[in-house]
Amino acid sequence: MSVNTLALKNTLRVGAATVICCMAVGVFMAFFTHYFKTRFARIIHIILLSAFVLPGVIIVIAFIQLYSETGIISQFLKMIFSLDEVPFRFAGFPGILFVHTFTQYVFFYINTTIAIASLDYSLIESARSFGASRCRVFFDIIFPHIKPAILTSSLMTFAIAVSSFSAPYLVGRGYRMMSTQILQSKMNNQMTMAATQVMILMLISMATMMVYSYYNRKQFRSDTSKIKTFRRVSIESRPMKILIHVTAYLILFFIIIPVIGIIGLSFADASSWMLEIFPRRFSMDNYIKVFSQGRIFAPVKNSLFMALTAAGFATVMAVITSTLILKYHNFQSRLLNFFLMLPMAIPASTLGILMITTFNEKRLILFNHSLVGTYGILVVAYIILSITIVSRSTYTAFSNFNKEHEFASKGLGANGIQTFYRIFLPIVRPGIISGFALCFMRSLGEYTVSALLYGVHNRPVSIAMVNALHDFDAGISMTYGVIIIAMGVAFLALINMKHKSIQVQT
Amino acid sequence: MGSILLFNQVIKSYDGQTVLHDISIKINDGELFTFLGPSGCGKTTLLRILAGFEKPDSGTIEINGEDITRVTPEKRHISMVFQHYALFPHMTVFENVSYGLRVRGVAEKNIRAKVAQCLDMVRLDGFAQRDINELSGGEQQRVAIARAIAVDPGVLLLDEPLSNLDARLRETTKMEIRELQKSLGITTIFVTHDQQEAMTISDRIAVFHSGRIVRTGSPQDIYNQPQSDFVAGFIGESNIIEKKNFNRFGLTSVEAEMVCIRPQDIRIMEETQVGDLGGRFTGRIIRIEFRGSAIMYHVLVETIMIKVMVFNTGSYRSILPGTAVLMIVPTHAVKMITSSNIAREN
Numbered sequence: 001m002s003v004n005t006l007a008l009k010n011t012l013r014v015g016a017a018t019v020i021c022c023m024a025v026g027v028f029m030a031f032f033t034h035y036f037k038t039r040f041a042r043i044i045h046i047i048l049l050s051a052f053v054l055p056g057v058i059i060v061i062a063f064i065q066l067y068s069e070t071g072i073i074s075q076f077l078k079m080i081f082s083l084d085e086v087p088f089r090f091a092g093f094p095g096i097l098f099v100h101t102f103t104q105y106v107f108f109y110i111n112t113t114i115a116i117a118s119l120d121y122s123l124i125e126s127a128r129s130f131g132a133s134r135c136r137v138f139f140d141i142i143f144p145h146i147k148p149a150i151l152t153s154s155l156m157t158f159a160i161a162v163s164s165f166s167a168p169y170l171v172g173r174g175y176r177m178m179s180t181q182i183l184q185s186k187m188n189n190q191m192t193m194a195a196t197q198v199m200i201l202m203l204i205s206m207a208t209m210m211v212y213s214y215y216n217r218k219q220f221r222s223d224t225s226k227i228k229t230f231r232r233v234s235i236e237s238r239p240m241k242i243l244i245h246v247t248a249y250l251i252l253f254f255i256i257i258p259v260i261g262i263i264g265l266s267f268a269d270a271s272s273w274m275l276e277i278f279p280r281r282f283s284m285d286n287y288i289k290v291f292s293q294g295r296i297f298a299p300v301k302n303s304l305f306m307a308l309t310a311a312g313f314a315t316v317m318a319v320i321t322s323t324l325i326l327k328y329h330n331f332q333s334r335l336l337n338f339f340l341m342l343p344m345a346i347p348a349s350t351l352g353i354l355m356i357t358t359f360n361e362k363r364l365i366l367f368n369h370s371l372v373g374t375y376g377i378l379v380v381a382y383i384i385l386s387i388t389i390v391s392r393s394t395y396t397a398f399s400n401f402n403k404e405h406e407f408a409s410k411g412l413g414a415n416g417i418q419t420f421y422r423i424f425l426p427i428v429r430p431g432i433i434s435g436f437a438l439c440f441m442r443s444l445g446e447y448t449v450s451a452l453l454y455g456v457h458n459r460p461v462s463i464a465m466v467n468a469l470h471d472f473d474a475g476i477s478m479t480y481g482v483i484i485i486a487m488g489v490a491f492l493a494l495i496n497m498k499h500k501s502i503q504v505q506t
Numbered sequence: 507m508g509s510i511l512l513f514n515q516v517i518k519s520y521d522g523q524t525v526l527h528d529i530s531i532k533i534n535d536g537e538l539f540t541f542l543g544p545s546g547c548g549k550t551t552l553l554r555i556l557a558g559f560e561k562p563d564s565g566t567i568e569i570n571g572e573d574i575t576r577v578t579p580e581k582r583h584i585s586m587v588f589q590h591y592a593l594f595p596h597m598t599v600f601e602n603v604s605y606g607l608r609v610r611g612v613a614e615k616n617i618r619a620k621v622a623q624c625l626d627m628v629r630l631d632g633f634a635q636r637d638i639n640e641l642s643g644g645e646q647q648r649v650a651i652a653r654a655i656a657v658d659p660g661v662l663l664l665d666e667p668l669s670n671l672d673a674r675l676r677e678t679t680k681m682e683i684r685e686l687q688k689s690l691g692i693t694t695i696f697v698t699h700d701q702q703e704a705m706t707i708s709d710r711i712a713v714f715h716s717g718r719i720v721r722t723g724s725p726q727d728i729y730n731q732p733q734s735d736f737v738a739g740f741i742g743e744s745n746i747i748e749k750k751n752f753n754r755f756g757l758t759s760v761e762a763e764m765v766c767i768r769p770q771d772i773r774i775m776e777e778t779q780v781g782d783l784g785g786r787f788t789g790r791i792i793r794i795e796f797r798g799s800a801i802m803y804h805v806l807v808e809t810i811m812i813k814v815m816v817f818n819t820g821s822y823r824s825i826l827p828g829t830a831v832l833m834i835v836p837t838h839a840v841k842m843i844t845s846s847n848i849a850r851e852n
Contacts, residue, residue, distance in 0.1 A: 404592035407559050410579040411586045412606030412657055422609070426596040 007176040008200065011162050014096055014177060015204075018161035019154045021101040025251055026108025027150065032248040034116040035142075037232040044252060045113075051106045051255065054488050055445020057166040057462045058481040059103050061469060062258030063090070064170060065265060065478070067098070072261070072278060091173040099167040102254050107156045111149035119145050119230045134233075148215060155212035159205050163347025165448035170466070178204075179349040179448070186353060186452065195357060198350045209345035262481040270475035286479040296476065299464035300483055306375075306460065307443035310382035315436045317387060318394040326398055344388040352452030355381055375458045378450060382443035389442070390435035397431020437491040445484050509569045509660040509693045510535050511556070516565035518551055525551050527717045529565070533710075536691040538684065542704040543714030544740070549697050552714075553663055556695065557586050569660060585654035586663040590670065591646050593638045599625070599649050600634040606657035624652040627686060644675045651683070655690060662687070662694040668703060680707055701741050705729065713737050734845045738766040743802075745769065745812040746843065754808055755787045757840060764843035769815035771839035774803060774831050786834050791827050805831060 029048055033041040051059075066073045067090035074086040081087070090098070119142065127137045165179040172180060178201045185194035235241040266286055268279030290296050321340060325333045343351070359371035371377045401424060409419040447462040454463050461480050468477035511533040518526040526548045533539045541549035554560040556567060558579030566575045574582050585606070593602050603621045612620070625631050628648035638646065647667060654662055664683070668676045684707050687694045698704050704711050705725040713721040713728065713736075721728055721737045732738035735746050744766045752760055755767075789807035801824055803814040814833060825831060 402590075402592065404588045404590065405594060407557070407579070408586065408588060408592040408594075408653075409605070409609075410559075411557055411582075411584060412609065412653065413580045413583075414605070414609040415578075415580050418609050422605070423594060427594075 003176060004181065004197065007178050007181045007197075010093070010176055011178045011201070011204070014093065014100070014164070014168075015158045015162040017093075017097050018100040018104060019157050021097060022105040022108050022157050023150065023154065025101055026105035026153065027112050027146075029105070029248060029251060030109050030112035030116060032244065034113045034230075035233060036244065037234045038245070038248070044248075047252065047256060048109055049106070050259070050488070051103055052110070054259070055441070055447065055462060055484060056099075056103050056164075057170075057447035057465065058262060058445055058484055059258050060099055060166045060170050061465060061477060061481065062262045063099055063102075064469070065474065066257060066261050067095075073257075075278075091171060092175040095171040095173070096164075096167045096175060096177075099171055100161055100164065102251075102258075103167075104157050104160055104164075107160075108150065108153040111153045112146055115146040115149040116142075117230060121230045152212055152215045155208050155215065159208040159212065159345070162204055162208075163201060163349065165347075165349050165451075169451075179347060182349045182353055183452065186356070191353075191357065194353050198353045201347050202345070202350045205347050205350075206345040209341075213341070259485060262478050262485065265474060266478035266482045268475050268478070270473055286475040289476060290479050290483070296464075299459050299461040300480065302458050303444050303461040303484075306379050306382060306458065307440045310379050310386065310443045311390075311436045311440040313379070314383045314387050314390040314439045315394070315432060317383070318391040318435055319432065321391055322395040322398045325395065340391045341388055343384050343386075346384075348385060348446070348448035349452065351381060351384060352449040355449075355453060372453075373455050375455075377453050378458050378460065381449045381453055382439070382446060385446065385449060386439035386442050390439045393431050393435035393438065394428075397428040397434075400431075401428055441488055441491055444487060510571070511661060511693060511695075512566075512568040513552070513556075514566045514568065516552065516555060516562045516567065518548075518555060518560065518562050525717050526555075526562070529719060531712055531719065531722065533693060533695065536693055537709045538687050538694045538696060538707060540696045540698060540704040540708040540711045541714060542698060542701060542711050542740075544699055547714040548717040549699075549714045550665060553586075553665055553695060553697050556661070557584055557663055558582050583657075583660040584663060585657055585659035585661075586665065587647075587650045587654050587667045589666040591650040593646055593649055593653070595638055597638065598634065599630065599636050599638065599641070602638065602649055603634075603652045603656050605653065610657065620656055621652075624656045627655070628652045628682075643670050644679065647671065647679065651686070655686070655692070659692060662692045664694065664696045666697055666699070668698070668700075676703075683707065705741070713740060715740075731841065732766060733843070735764060735766070735843050736846075738841070738843065743769050743813055743815070745772075747810075747812075751810060754810065755835065757835075760840055760842075762842040762844075764846065766841040766843055767812075767835055767839055768841075769802060769813040770800070770817070771835065772812075772814040773834045773836075774805070774814045774816060774825070776825055776829055776831060786832050788830065788832050791825055791829050791831055794824065794827055803831075805833065807833075 029044075032038055033045045033048070038044075065071055067088070068074065069086055069090070071086075071090065074088070074090065077083070078086050089095070123141050124137055127141050132140060162177075163179055164177075165183075168175060168177040168180045169183070178197055182194050182197045182201070185191070185197060235244060265279065267282040267284070269281035269283060269285065290300065321336055325337050327333075346354070355377065356372055359366070359377065362368045362370050371380065405423050405427065406419055409423045410416075414422065445462050446460070447466070450460045450463050451466075454460060461484060465477045465480045468474070468480065511531075513529050513531045516526055516529040517524065529548075529552060531539075541552060543549050551560060555562050558574075558577065562575065566573050568574065569582070569584075594605065597605070600621055603624055604617045607617045607620060621634065622631065625634060628651050630645065630648050630652065633641070633645065633649075638649070641649065647670070650667070667683070668679055671679060680703060683696075696704070696707060708725055710722065710724055711728055712719045715736050720734055721732065723731075728737060728741055732741060732744070738744045738746060745768075747755055747757070747765050747767065749763050752758060752765075757765065787807055789805040789812070791803050792806050792811070793804040795802040795804070797818075799818055801816050801818050803816070803825065805812050805814055
């Protein structure tokens with residue numbers, strides 16, 4: 001079997017296995033927080049959502065610190081059970097699958113929670129009144145209702161898993177996947193081979209995204225009739241209650257532990273830690289180093305600047321395109337919509353290669369300059385990577401805007417400009433901020449495309465994190481991680497404001 | 507404060523389908539005028555044309571003699587209360603009510619006084635700093651009214667403002683709107699599909715059917731002289747009897763193509779009680795509908811089902827289904843139908 005065939009087979013295998021594992025975790029946790037009456041559901045919900053804004057590369061690095069051969073948890077288990085070697089091998093297919101499961105469950109989780117929340121409780125009451133058991137109600141009423149959410153989440157997760165780069169690259173240890181093969185070909189300067197691999201990966205992603213788009217339209221064809229709000233169900237059997245809680249808290253442990261690990265290890269003295277299994281000395285030294293030494297702080301500065309610029313440009317583009325798409329219902333607006341959706345179907349590694357091959361020569365569109373090697377190339381890449389999600393967020397906010405608010409404002413004497421600034425903008429602002437925040441977070445911790453396109457002057461924090469790890473400076477690496485997480489938490493709070501500040505009137 | 511409104515031959519089409527046919531109405535100063543009709547009859551479209559949110563294909567609209575057909579909404583001096591209120595969700599009650607004054611550049615001191623006055627009028631004093639999402643449906647509706655009247659509009663438009671309220675609240679709010687409108691003297695247009703609501707609140711009513719106004723008049727005129735079978739059927743309950751069936755109802759001397767008899771105008775009694783009461787017809791009770799203060803009998807007269815209403819006085823003894831009954835219609839209760847808006851099968 002050729003290397004490329006093996007990589008293709010492995011890619012599909014990882015994609016399928018990721019879907020199954022993420023489905024188990026995401027759907028189970030959605031039921032735990034939204035279907036059953038459980039304690040701390042709100043806090044657990046917020047923790048589970050954090051995976052949406054935390055860059056994957058940070059979690060991968062944290063997992064390495066915890067579960068690799070020299071990892072804290074592996075060594076801890078080896079020590080307490082007096083084993084000759086660590087009890088598991090955190091590498092290859094199982095390693096990638098483990099990372100994917102606890103970082104990519106989020107689509108299943110979000111979509112299933114939305115489906116459960118929109119379930120009309122009167123349907124359940126009606127079925128129960130006809131004598132249906134709880135089990136029967138689940139299979140006849142609940143499952144058909146959440147099935148479209150599961151289907152679309154499967155497709156979304158599959159598309160992301162097959163194009164995943166950081167987990168196969170950092171944890172794979174020689175396990176070949178298409179995304180890592182592309183980097184390999186690029187490093188060997190086999191650009192034709194890289195382009196072919198890019199095309200194969202892009203075809204898989206695009207086919208998946210097309211099916212996703214078809215089912216997503218079906219899923220959200222909602223009924224506008226009044227529904228009875230879903231009421232959480234108590235778990236009556238005590239053993240079942242214990243089993244469900246233990247499973248949920250175990251999953252939660254795997255999700256939280258990398259974040260706790262990053263925070264804890266960012267205070268560890270790296271030199272002492274290299275000599276012993278567990279870090280013994282903790283201090284603020286890593287933070288002092290990052291914030292006091294310009295060279296070490298430069299990647300943070302670069303990433304902040306590039307992420308803010310990308311988010312700013314993407315938001316402006318999203319506002320303009322959303323306005324145009326909603327205003328004109330013609331072929332051009334549909335074409336514009338298609339172009340905005342297209343980047344979602346392009347894996348990051350593919351985008352990186354496409355940008356190298358497209359912009360490595362002087363182009364008229366770039367005023368006879370080449371983009372490769374410039375500071376701006378990463379900004380452009382970040383914009384392309386996030387434009388779909390930013391424009392979706394803006395478009396949704398714009399299309400949900402109740403035209404009657406505009407009419408009411410004008411009827412009360414406000415002109416077009418007053419109506420835009422006083423009514424339209426404040427109402428749609430949460431959607432715009434959400435888009436901006438998501439683009440900012442994705443760009444801040446982006447690794448895949450950065451690994452292909454970064455240069456000396458624009459080295460981002462995600463690359464610096466991995467480099468620090470390779471230089472055995474895990475403390476600095478973890479400190480970079482904490483800085484990104486802190487910004488992630490701040491932005492998550494910002495996005496949360498969207499739900500608190502506005503309850504759009506129907 | 508009021509204004510005289512004139513719709514002159516207004517026509518509006520969407521995708522080649524005419525939704526308003528040649529509408530001409532004059533609405534007097536300080537009048538509460540109701541557009542009444544079933545869903546899709548064009549009443550809200552006409553309201554939106556008046557507000558300036560839609561443009562008519564042809565025809566003009568005048569306020570106090572001034573043509574406002576091409577004037578932008580913000581310059582028309584018309585306030586509207588929307589069916590779903592359209593309160594600005596990011597603003598408090600105070601900010602919503604003061605919005606119109608603020609965009610007009612009114613001084614802050616005057617804004618505070620005016621908002622307080624308007625909230626007092628709708629009995630919401632003490633609610634100024636509340637968020638819109640904290641209010642009940644009825645309270646939101648009052649805020650929407652306060653916001654609309656705060657700018658002292660020349661014309662007030664109410665687009666089905668009671669449709670989202672429960673039956674009890676609808677009753678009280680209806681009367682409050684009427685009293686407020688009378689005290690302020692604002693020319694008001696009220697849109698509804700509820701004929702009971704229209705009858706109670708209006709000075710005059712225009713009944714809409716398929717984009718046309720089929721009857722205009724006071725509630726009493728329309729009820730007593732519906733003139734068309736559609737109006738007779740839409741306003742109150744009625745029995746429409748065609749000429750070919752007149753002899754079955756003892757209406758042999760009536761000269762009309764169709765007549766309307768209100769259920770409460772028919773006297774009903776058991777056949778065994780009948781003395782010599784003159785013009786009469788017989789039938790059999792099929793179904794009884796108890797309505798609290800009244801009882802509606804559904805009576806089969808040969809092959810025609812008619813409705814007969816009897817007021818429930820407490821001492822009234824209901825007639826049982828299946829009983830053969832005799833009915834009498836006084837001559838004054840037979841209303842001539844001069845036009846038909848409904849296509850009949852036979």
